[in-house]
Amino acid sequence: MQENLHRFFRAARGAGVHVSPAESIDAMRAVASVGFADRTVLRDSLLLTLAKSEDEKKALGACFDLFFAHVDPTQSEAHDEAQQDAAQNATEGAPQTAQNAGEQTNAELGPLAQMLLAQNTADISAAIANASSAVGLSEIRYFTQRGLFSSRMLEAMGIQRLRDDLDALADSNPAQAERLQAGLDGLRDTVRDAVAQALALYGREETENLRHEILRNAQLSRIEPRQVAEMRALIRQIARRLRERYSKPRKRQRRGHLDVRRTLRRNAAWGSVPFLTAWKRRHRDRPRIVALCDVSGSVARVSDFFLLLIHSLHDVVSDVRSFAFSGHLIEVSEILEQKSAEEAMAEIMDKVGFGSSDYGSSLVDFEKQFMAAVTPQTTVIVLGDARSNKLDPRADILKAISERAKRVVWLNPEGRMTWGWGDSEMPRYQTFCNVARPCATAQQLERAVSDIVSAYQ
Amino acid sequence: MADPQAPSSAVTAIEAVEAGLAAQGYIASRQIATAVYLSQAIDKPILVEGPAGVGKTELAKAIAAWRGLKMIRLQCYEGLDEAKALYEWKYAKQLLYTQILKDKLGEVLGGAQTLHDALGQLHDFGDVFFSKEFVEPRPLLQALLEPEGCVLLIDEIDKSDAEFESLLLEILSDFQVTIPELGSIAAAKPPTVILTSNSERNLGDALKRRCLHLHIGFPEQRLEERIVESRVPGISQTLRRQLIAFIHDIRTLDLKKQPSVSETIDWARVLVLLQAAELGHEVVKDTLNVLLKYESDIEVALPQVTTFVAKAQRQNIFG
Numbered sequence: 001m002q003e004n005l006h007r008f009f010r011a012a013r014g015a016g017v018h019v020s021p022a023e024s025i026d027a028m029r030a031v032a033s034v035g036f037a038d039r040t041v042l043r044d045s046l047l048l049t050l051a052k053s054e055d056e057k058k059a060l061g062a063c064f065d066l067f068f069a070h071v072d073p074t075q076s077e078a079h080d081e082a083q084q085d086a087a088q089n090a091t092e093g094a095p096q097t098a099q100n101a102g103e104q105t106n107a108e109l110g111p112l113a114q115m116l117l118a119q120n121t122a123d124i125s126a127a128i129a130n131a132s133s134a135v136g137l138s139e140i141r142y143f144t145q146r147g148l149f150s151s152r153m154l155e156a157m158g159i160q161r162l163r164d165d166l167d168a169l170a171d172s173n174p175a176q177a178e179r180l181q182a183g184l185d186g187l188r189d190t191v192r193d194a195v196a197q198a199l200a201l202y203g204r205e206e207t208e209n210l211r212h213e214i215l216r217n218a219q220l221s222r223i224e225p226r227q228v229a230e231m232r233a234l235i236r237q238i239a240r241r242l243r244e245r246y247s248k249p250r251k252r253q254r255r256g257h258l259d260v261r262r263t264l265r266r267n268a269a270w271g272s273v274p275f276l277t278a279w280k281r282r283h284r285d286r287p288r289i290v291a292l293c294d295v296s297g298s299v300a301r302v303s304d305f306f307l308l309l310i311h312s313l314h315d316v317v318s319d320v321r322s323f324a325f326s327g328h329l330i331e332v333s334e335i336l337e338q339k340s341a342e343e344a345m346a347e348i349m350d351k352v353g354f355g356s357s358d359y360g361s362s363l364v365d366f367e368k369q370f371m372a373a374v375t376p377q378t379t380v381i382v383l384g385d386a387r388s389n390k391l392d393p394r395a396d397i398l399k400a401i402s403e404r405a406k407r408v409v410w411l412n413p414e415g416r417m418t419w420g421w422g423d424s425e426m427p428r429y430q431t432f433c434n435v436a437r438p439c440a441t442a443q444q445l446e447r448a449v450s451d452i453v454s455a456y457q
Numbered sequence: 458m459a460d461p462q463a464p465s466s467a468v469t470a471i472e473a474v475e476a477g478l479a480a481q482g483y484i485a486s487r488q489i490a491t492a493v494y495l496s497q498a499i500d501k502p503i504l505v506e507g508p509a510g511v512g513k514t515e516l517a518k519a520i521a522a523w524r525g526l527k528m529i530r531l532q533c534y535e536g537l538d539e540a541k542a543l544y545e546w547k548y549a550k551q552l553l554y555t556q557i558l559k560d561k562l563g564e565v566l567g568g569a570q571t572l573h574d575a576l577g578q579l580h581d582f583g584d585v586f587f588s589k590e591f592v593e594p595r596p597l598l599q600a601l602l603e604p605e606g607c608v609l610l611i612d613e614i615d616k617s618d619a620e621f622e623s624l625l626l627e628i629l630s631d632f633q634v635t636i637p638e639l640g641s642i643a644a645a646k647p648p649t650v651i652l653t654s655n656s657e658r659n660l661g662d663a664l665k666r667r668c669l670h671l672h673i674g675f676p677e678q679r680l681e682e683r684i685v686e687s688r689v690p691g692i693s694q695t696l697r698r699q700l701i702a703f704i705h706d707i708r709t710l711d712l713k714k715q716p717s718v719s720e721t722i723d724w725a726r727v728l729v730l731l732q733a734a735e736l737g738h739e740v741v742k743d744t745l746n747v748l749l750k751y752e753s754d755i756e757v758a759l760p761q762v763t764t765f766v767a768k769a770q771r772q773n774i775f776g
Contacts, residue, residue: 022666026499033498034467034491041468044491052665054506054672244659 005031008046008067010138011201015063016208017056023049039068067201109169110161116183117176124187128194131156137198141206149195154188216443220302221413231442232341235305238446239312246316246453286318287456288377290405292366294384295348296326296357302413302439304345306383309449311336316453321373324348325362327355331370357387359425360394367397374404379452383411383439386419386426393425395432402432407455411439411448470494483512483519484684492671493520502629502650504614504660504668510717511673512684513653514612520649521608529603529648530610531596533617539624543634545593551586587638597628598642606646614664615657622664629667675717678705684718689725699736700725702769707748710757716748724748738766 005028009019019027027049034045043064051057115123132138135152162184169177215227215234223231262278291310293303303324310320324332330352335344374380380401386393402408410433412419412426419426430436439448475490485493493516496503505513521528531542555562569575594602600609611625628634632644652668654660676684681701685692692700701721708715716724724747733740741762749755 018662020666026501026669029499030495033495034471038468040487041471041491044488045495048488048492048495048669048671052662052670057670057672 002028007138008064009050011063011067012050012060014202014204014206015059016205017051017060017063019050063201066197109165110158112158112162113165113180116162116180116187119183124190127157128153128191131191132194132198137195138202140195140198141203142210143199143203143207145203146192146195146199149198150188150191153191153195157187157191159184217441219440220305220442220445221299221440223301231305232308234442235309235445236312238442238449239309242313242446242450242453243316245450287316287379287453288319288375289317289321289452290370290373290378290380291320291322292329292362292380292382292384293322293324294326294357294359294382295324295353296355299357299383299385299413300349300353302445303383304341305442306411306439306445307332307336307345308341309445310381313449313453321370323366323370324352325365326352326357327361328352328358329362329365356389357384358391359384359386359388360392363394363397367400371401371404374401376404376406378405379407379409379455380405381409381411381452382429382433383413385412385414385424386410386429387423388425390423393428395425395428398429398432402434407434407452408432409434409448409452410436411445412436413440414438415440467494467498477523478516478519479687481519481522482687483515484680484687485516485519486676486680489516489671489673492669496649496669500632500647502652502668503671504652504654504665505671505673506654506656507673508675508715508717509655510719511675512718513673514610516673517608517610517651517653520651524608524649526605526649527603527607528610529596529600529607530612532612533614533621535616535618537617537621540595542595542597542621543624544595544598544636546587547591547593551591554586589639592636592639597625598634600648600650601628601632601634601642601644603648604645606644607648609648609650611650611652613655613657614652615654615660619661622661626663626667629664675708675715678702681705681718681721685721685725688722689729691729692725693734696728696733696735697725699766699769700728703736703741703765704748706761706765706768707758710761712749712754712757713751714749714754720748720750736766736769738763741766 006024009024009027012019027046030045030049031042034041036042043061046064047057047060051060109117112127115127131153134156135149137149137153140146140149162180166177166180166184169180211230212234215223215231218227220231257280259278259280263274263276264272266276266278267274289310291307293299293307295303307322307324310317310322313320321331321333322336323329332344332348335347338344339347382398398408410426410429414424415438418424419430426436435451437444437448439445471487471490471494474493475485475487478485478490478493492503495501505516507513517530518528520526566575566578569578592598596609600607614622614625629650632647633641635641675681678701681704682697685697685701689697704716704721704724724744727744727747728736728740731740731744742759745755745758745762749758
């Protein structure tokens with residue numbers, strides 16, 4: 001049974017639950033004290049010792065149900081023995097079972113063929129279990145390995161011999177050959193199912209990591225609609241990571257050295273005898289962000305994810321005001337705060353989206369209405385391709401903004417190579433930006449936002 | 458490793474936990490009972506997470522009452538530190554004693570010829586003033602010193618600083634604390650430790666790893682009925698059933714703060730006080746503020762009240 005538990009821990013890791021050796025020891029101790037008799041108790045105990053958050057509990061619960069889908073905990077001890085017996089039968093006792101199975105069975109057939117003809121399901125499933133441990137089925141990681149593992153398992157079960165038998169029987173006993181062929185097809189299906197289940201159990205994590213890795217480096221503007229939800233999840237994950245990294249040391253502010261100047265000033269009334277002390281404090285501003293996002297055409301998708309990321313950083317960022325523009329500019333902070341990501345984006349698109357972009361007039365809008373939002377603590381982030389359709393770029397307004405703001409960061413979904421080509425006004429804007437960087441993938445987005453936030457530490 | 462006797466008795470033991478807690482008026486789900494049993498069996502603290510008002514703190518109280526142990530409670534808040542949680546030196550007492558013992562000290566040191574000798578003699582006294590008598594134990598140390606064992610409730614651990622978590626690690630894994638001047642103090646009898654958290658911030662992995670992680674969500678309908686039954690004995694079965702059905706409907710709405718078990722109990726008490734025999738439209742509207750704590754939530758819920766009340770009344774007929 002310990003073996004089974006170890007396999008379960010591996011499956012749990014596959015389901016994305018972090019199981020450290022210490023936790024597996026705890027789980028072992030817990031299981032030893034509750035036993036296997038009651039399935040719900042067993043499930044509860046494993047959930048209590050292994051899973052450390054609600055999400056993990058859900059994942060692990062699903063994993064438990066899948067893992068023990070046909071291994072009934074109460075009978076697994078007996079089952080193990082049965083498996084061993086069966087394994088012995090399959091190897092040594094094969095001729096005997098063949099004789100028992102019937103007169104028409106040819107004694108020259110291989111053990112696998114005999115098993116299939118006898119339709120001994122217990123033996124077959126035991127053989128599959130043996131084969132899966134022989135080829136190390138729990139090592140399966142990617143869905144592309146399914147075929148490989150299926151064929152390896154069939155090989156381990158002696159399909160070569162079975163094929164020879166089939167060839168031989170095709171001449172001598174066609175009826176039996178047909179039955180054997182049907183049995184073989186059934187066996188293939190069973191093995192495929194076993195491999196699929198193993199993949200679902202052990203391979204999920206790797207597959208997910210691989211998919212995430214691909215997704216992180218995919219062009220945000222070109223991802224397919226079906227990947228959008230997954231991308232949002234990824235962005236939320238990034239936000240959580242950034243939150244964890246930057247929201248922590250708040251306490252530092254309270255410690256410090258004596259601030260001599262302020263102490264003297266405060267105690268001037270007593271001839272500067274320091275009754276009241278003042279302490280030096282290291283000010284650590286929370287980031288204040290003003291984000292201007294182009295939501296026209298190809299940039300819209302990137303803006304979508306960017307806004308989602310910025311607005312998931314409540315803990316880290318004290319104040320975010322976001323504006324969306326294409327032809328003209330509106331403030332969208334409230335929409336983003338109040339609605340879910342999907343609805344908010346739909347509404348924003350409804351209001352300003354998909355027009356042809358006019359950076360000049362959008363900047364004018366901003367200057368007229370919202371210039372007061374920019375303070376010396378503010379980082380202004382502009383996200384856009386700077387393609388203004390040959391209209392006046394009004395770079396002077398960006399200059400005014402950069403004079404007021406702490407920093408101006410321009411994130412451009414296009415690569416550096418294309419900046420300045422065609423109607424791109426990037427070089428003109430770039431003069432007034434502290435940082436201008438390409439930002440086309442989730443990874444670049446993460447780095448960009450991480451740099452912006454860390455500038456305040 | 459496995460005790461052959463254990464498995465068969467485990468289920469009965471868990472049932473005993475359930476019954477024991479129920480006798481204290483705490484109706485535990487099977488999962489909670491399993492957690493309590495396991496924490497005893499493998500000597501691990503329980504970290505209880507869940508929304509406010511589902512009975513996380515009550516669990517600790519119930520365990521203490523059931524086992525007849527003392528409960529020591531440490532309420533966490535931002536800025537909580539060693540001196541308030543673990544131990545502190547009794548400075549005043551130390552000072553007072555040195556003053557009182559001044560003459561005695563002079564006598565003892567009188568024989569010394571040089572300053573160096575005096576210092577040497579002083580060293581011989583050892584750390585008289587840093588001994589157990591001068592330690593003021595705070596909740597964590599108190600819990601370890603309790604000879605009969607106790608239930609230690611560390612409430613709302615998520616409100617404390619990250620540094621405080623690290624402070625807890627030694628206590629949680631080894632049930633001992635180290636005071637530099639005195640050495641390690643191990644627990645006389647390992648206390649049952651319950652930590653609660655509202656998930657206001659994510660706790661560190663090191664802390665989570667040392668605990669059994671129990672998540673208490675909103676209870677199922679049946680369970681909640683039993684809870685109300687045990688907590689508000691005067692309530693009629695009809696009203697109870699309608700009330701619970703109504704609350705479960707309310708929880709499906711998109712609210713800022715979902716009504717939890719404590720609100721259910723409060724509401725049940727209010728209804729009993731108002732002598733309502735049945736859940737009526739008017740009564741619900743008048744008392745909705747017991748259940749929902751935000752104006753915006755009440756606005757969301759109000760239009761649904763009629764539907765939910767009707768549904769709850771039907772529930773009673775078929776239930």
